[in-house]
Amino acid sequence: MVVLLPNSPYFRRQVSEDSGMFMYHGQKILQGSVPYRDTWEHKGPVILYVNALGLLIGGGSVWGIWLIEVAGIAFSVLLMIEVLRLDYKRIALFAVPLFLFALVFVLDGGNLTEEYYLVAQALAVYLYVYARPRNKWVRFLFLGALAAAGFFLRQNLIGVFVAIAVWEIISIKKIPSVLLMASGFVAVSCVIVVYFYLNESLPQFFDGFVRFNLVYSSSDFLSRLKTVYMGVWILAKSGMALLAIPGAILALCSRKKSKLLSFALIWLPVEVMLSSISGIHAAHYYMPWLMPLIIFSVYLLSRIRLKIAAAVVLSLTIIPVGVVAFEYLPKPTVAVCQDIAWFLLPQSNFFECGTSKRQLTQYLKLATNKDNKVLIWGFGGSVNFASNRLSPTRFTYQYPLFFRGYTNPDLVNEFYRELVANPPVIIADVTSLHYRVPPLDKQHRVGWQWGVILPEMEKAFSFFDTNYKYEASLGDEGFKVYRYVQKL
Numbered sequence: 001m002v003v004l005l006p007n008s009p010y011f012r013r014q015v016s017e018d019s020g021m022f023m024y025h026g027q028k029i030l031q032g033s034v035p036y037r038d039t040w041e042h043k044g045p046v047i048l049y050v051n052a053l054g055l056l057i058g059g060g061s062v063w064g065i066w067l068i069e070v071a072g073i074a075f076s077v078l079l080m081i082e083v084l085r086l087d088y089k090r091i092a093l094f095a096v097p098l099f100l101f102a103l104v105f106v107l108d109g110g111n112l113t114e115e116y117y118l119v120a121q122a123l124a125v126y127l128y129v130y131a132r133p134r135n136k137w138v139r140f141l142f143l144g145a146l147a148a149a150g151f152f153l154r155q156n157l158i159g160v161f162v163a164i165a166v167w168e169i170i171s172i173k174k175i176p177s178v179l180l181m182a183s184g185f186v187a188v189s190c191v192i193v194v195y196f197y198l199n200e201s202l203p204q205f206f207d208g209f210v211r212f213n214l215v216y217s218s219s220d221f222l223s224r225l226k227t228v229y230m231g232v233w234i235l236a237k238s239g240m241a242l243l244a245i246p247g248a249i250l251a252l253c254s255r256k257k258s259k260l261l262s263f264a265l266i267w268l269p270v271e272v273m274l275s276s277i278s279g280i281h282a283a284h285y286y287m288p289w290l291m292p293l294i295i296f297s298v299y300l301l302s303r304i305r306l307k308i309a310a311a312v313v314l315s316l317t318i319i320p321v322g323v324v325a326f327e328y329l330p331k332p333t334v335a336v337c338q339d340i341a342w343f344l345l346p347q348s349n350f351f352e353c354g355t356s357k358r359q360l361t362q363y364l365k366l367a368t369n370k371d372n373k374v375l376i377w378g379f380g381g382s383v384n385f386a387s388n389r390l391s392p393t394r395f396t397y398q399y400p401l402f403f404r405g406y407t408n409p410d411l412v413n414e415f416y417r418e419l420v421a422n423p424p425v426i427i428a429d430v431t432s433l434h435y436r437v438p439p440l441d442k443q444h445r446v447g448w449q450w451g452v453i454l455p456e457m458e459k460a461f462s463f464f465d466t467n468y469k470y471e472a473s474l475g476d477e478g479f480k481v482y483r484y485v486q487k488l
Helices: 017-030 045-057 063-106 113-130 136-151 159-172 175-198 202-216 221-238 240-253 259-275 283-302 306-327 333-343 354-367 381-387 409-421 457-467
Strands: 374-377 426-429 468-474 479-484
Touching (some): 017 045, 017 381, 045 113, 063 221, 063 259, 063 283, 113 136, 113 159, 113 259, 136 175, 159 175, 159 259, 221 283, 240 259, 259 283, 354 381, 354 426, 354 468, 354 479, 374 381, 409 457
Antiparallel strands (some): 468 479
């Protein structure tokens, strides 16, 4: 809770766009919408329904989502401590500060797919290494179901399950257990596929979740290598990598290894490879590294005296503690009272990304009503959620329409038809913060080269030029607000 407190609605006035978009999905699910069919997305459905559950628990407030995060992290830490205590006794307790302070560096505001995958990781390791159920086939079926949950968070969040399968085949030579895991995975996958089929969302689901991600994850070897390097750098700043890397080397050189240590030597490389597939080095991509790294860190500490281990852990946690304390100093009484009034209201302003988006959210609340549709041109699902204004199209953020190798005339024409059928009262151009989408202004659009503008998109631009007039510019980022002109 201490680590997640700075990301709670009480302190945080902004959230990542990914997190804000998941909240918007959750909001729409509670209103009866079906993901992919009604709102385009390329992340898995699990994160969307977790957000819906959080909003349901919180009565529309994001406090419910934050409570799920706290419960998930606490559950993960407790399970890992139980597993580590098998081999390392009291030294296992040092895993708590090391893990939590490393988490500060990769959390990225929280409510992201990798954070919920930590729960699946911890539960999988606990069941595989620690638990001794009477019916082993039940355990492997459940591990397969957990693997499906990780996969439908995001496709590469299956590292621990791949490692278990590799260990079973290579070290123990038990193929039936792997087949049981595969059966559990297939069973859950079939349930999800059937659900979207029955809700007429299956083509859109495969288009976003499968086809887009195949294009999105294509990268060259050097990009992937840079991603790995950045992960080591980020986690070295937290102190964990400084212990884990020597610990891993020591484990490799050791002749006698426990099952947990031997498993971690397979597990870590798998997580590293999977996290580097896209060649993108966002900090939260490295959360799946934390648990295998903590095993090596605790192993290294177990090889030295207890007092020295305590001193090492203390010294490596001073820096992140200072960062957290400096950023979140106690607030004056007046500010605290304002915050209390703020977060008591559902969908408070904590998730608005920066001053400009906060201004845009307030502007939309004053200039429109809840029945009005608002299009945030760029990447602004968090603004749609914060202002409680729905998008007129399932492309709440538009960069897939310009994504080279993915976009096609059918998608662009679909967007155009939705735009014409449900003209938004306001279109807010936030592309000054999001280079992946070209500006609406024709002059500023000249020279944009990040993606591709298909000829079919010109119809949408023409509709905008004909039916919308400039109304305001907001914030330091200069968000442009345009209002629909009713034709007589």
